[in-house]
């Protein structure tokens with residue numbers, strides 16, 4: 001976060017503290033990038049609802065992480081696309097649900113995952129599944145707005161290119177999830193949303209150089225970047241070129257967060273006030 005934004009956030013916080021009591025009374029959202037190694041999983045917690053955006057690989061310890069955080073209900077689990085480093089935790093979640101360790105209200109996926117065995121597995125465990133596409137909204141984090149930006153309905157895209165892009169926002173700040181989307185889909189999203197921006201960006205495809213194009217970053221203008229990648233992974237994620245671009249765009253390299261060097265990282269977001277890493 002640059003100094004101007006920090007100052008503005010502090011002034012807003014001071015104003016609210018003086019006029020409405022402490023920030024304790026404000027709506028808060030917590031978005032935690034979980035350290036699942038070479039995969040992706042974010043835990044989103046609001047006062048009414050806990051959700052996951054992706055579930056990491058099969059043995060990333062998702063069950064222990066959820067238990068350590070006392071998560072007993074998930075309103076929704078969003079599966080960005082069908083690759084195992086994003087949906088690998090589904091078997092663990094289905095088992096936890098069967099054992100009564102967790103209650104999962106629904107799992108949301110894009111058309112690319114529709115025929116996958118994990119959808120059958122979820123249905124057998126009694127968990128509702130639902131396909132979503134661009135234009136859909138989620139009411140899980142009200143008063144925050146949650147919009148699905150990509151892919152479009154009945155898209156023929158597959159694998160990384162079929163990832164669900166999801167944007168959470170209030171009137172001041174926003175968080176953009178990109179799954180493993182790459183440069184051609186970033187271009188498609190900007191064609192659909194020419195004015196798109198995001199305060200915080202989950203950098204697409206683990207910081208690969210095939211994602212985070214200049215055009216996309218220049219339009220989005222993120223102030224914080226979240227990269228999930230395994231320590232010393234064989235793909236070379238995140239790519240030095242992507243990191244160099246992010247340093248230039250963000251102008252503050254302390255706002256680039258990486259699971260391979262930082263472990264799990266949590267963002268606190270006070271409604272219409274500001275967002276901070278903790």
Ligand SMILES: [Zn+2]
Pocket residue numbers: 039040083085086180205206
């Ligand atoms: Zn991936």
